[in-house]
Amino acid sequence: MSPAVDRRDLLKLLAAGSLAGPAVAAAQLAAAPAARAAPGIVKPLPPEVFTVRGTNAETRTDAFRGTGLLTPADRFFVRNHTATPRLSERDWKLTVWGSGLRGRRAVEFDYARLRSLPSVTRTAVVECAGNGRSYFASQQGEPVSGTPWTLGAIGAARWRGVRLRDVLERAGASPSAVAVMPRGLDDEFVTDGVNLGRVRRPLPLAKAVDDVILAYEMNGEPLPYDHGFPVRVVVPSWIGIASVKWVGDIEVSETPLDSPWTTRFYRLFGAGHPPEGSAPLTRQTLKSAFELAPGAQLPAGREHLLTGRAWSAAAPVRQVEVSVDGGAHWQTARLCDVPRRDGWVRWAVPWRPERTGPVHLLSRTTDRAGNTQPVRSAHNTQGYLFDAVVRHQVTVT
Incomplete structure (x- = not known):
């Protein structure tokens, strides 16, 4: 070393x-000129810190200098499929449901109940699966689709919340459960005229009960709106789409689950890959x-x-x-x-x-x-x- x-x-x-x-x-x-706006992003986006890319905002890598190991919330990149919802902790609730629960009865957690559970703190980066995407074209001369990130679709934070494992146990997860699927409360995502519903992405139960947390704090403060307030999923070491923001419900299933974010997106397609694409992407x-x-x-x-x-x-x-x-x-x-x-x-x-x-x-x-x-x-x-x-x-x- x-x-x-x-x-x-x-x-x-x-x-x-x-x-x-x-x-x-x-x-x-x-x-520096005044901060730019991006569709659906709440926080200011000064151009010396961010590059606006559609509904997303990429952190300039030179803006990381001097910030320490943790990325301040006002410099943390934003990846939105639609727009940041302004939710209230008073009205928020998490519904855990599905065939993988004993009795198959849905269980609800309001914000106070969730915060009453034992808390944990984990420092982890969140990085978009497409971080660095633009270099396929600019360095390798190979066309790709998607947001043309450079290297700023990443940030590191100290996340505080509760173990997903503890929530599943209190909801009565069955020994026969094999997968869970968190879903966000942002607007439904429409692309190419097709409504794909709200962002959701399954996790195998083994990962869900390992190190995944439901976070309500970021760097010692409540989550900002753009980063998942009131509660988000944080899946350490996995691609960013797994860390669903504004989580509103979690399906627990006795059978494997999928969504457009494991079938249509977040697989490897093209020459050298199967016609149906690779297995769904997991680790960065x-x-x-x-x-x-x-x-x-x-x-x-x-x-x-x-x-x-x-x-x-x-x-x-x-x-x-x-x-x-x-x-x-x-x-x-x-x-x-x-x-x-x-x-x-x-x-x-x-x-x-x-x-x-x-x-x-x-x-x-x-x-x-x-x-x-x-x-x-x-x-x-x-x-x-x-x-x-x-x-x-x-x-x-």
């Missing part, structure tokens, strides 16, 4: 470097990102501190390597945090460029399970699970 960055080195490099200095940051904020993959705006201009002859984030859903990060010459040579970055399961780590490496002109910066993650980011990602027509090394272009002036 790479040693942690020495605090004195960080302060020295931050003081000497031309990136993210107070004067630069102040100038950027002063020059691994990535690395620079906390640096694409196209940034860096003065030559000065020392800069390149920083970024690295993560893997399979195992804690073991190593991050950085190349400042397009991949010809690699150096090991220093990890700023202790790598942990279901989280990310910050990394840093100093760089003093001498030649002017365009440069492709690369960062590459390896996790403790032996997975390393490849040069190319396996193509699929809906652009899921991009895991290749990203070529991050800057200009040395």
Whole structure:
């Protein structure tokens, strides 16, 4: 494992470097236009923090810099199929129902009852399955459909709530139950003229009773509207669609379940995959990102501190390597945090460029399970699970 960055080195490099200095940051904020709106998103979306993509908002990776391991709610990406509902905890209730309950009688939990159950706190990232999708086209020349995310459809938070396992036990889940399916309270999703109903996605019971929680707090505060208030599902290490927001009911079944979000979407389609697609996607993959705006201009002859984030859903990060010459040579970055399961780590490496002109910066993650980011990602027509090394272009002036 790479040693942690020495605090004195960080302060020295931050003081000497031309990136993210107070004067630069102040100038950027002063020059920034007003926050943009997106259909159905409640919170402000300042353009120096977010890129609006239809009903969604992607966090700029340079906006992660200086935020610590947890992503503040006002910088957390938003993935909406329709619009954020403004629900009341007073009127909210969770209905647990289905063939997998003893007696098959539905059981209801209001907000007070849910919060009276033993609570747990888990720090975990939530990452859209399509994070990095745009690079299939821009780097690999392969067309894909879907929201053209770069690497900002991810955020890490400290979630507090109750174990789904405890809720299922109190609802009377039967030993014969094999699957559960949370469903959200946002509007029904219509695409290509077809109403697919409310967002819902099944979980095998083994995962549901392992580490899944029904969260009502995010970073010590009640969930913001855009992130699932009053209650959302958090499924650590799995693709973001599994972490259903604004959960209103959970079906418990004695037989396997499916939905359009396991049949029509969130499978791998295309050459190299079965005609019906792969099995439904579950676990995310691994990535690395620079906390640096694409196209940034860096003065030559000065020392800069390149920083970024690295993560893997399979195992804690073991190593991050950085190349400042397009991949010809690699150096090991220093990890700023202790790598942990279901989280990310910050990394840093100093760089003093001498030649002017365009440069492709690369960062590459390896996790403790032996997975390393490849040069190319396996193509699929809906652009899921991009895991290749990203070529991050800057200009040395």
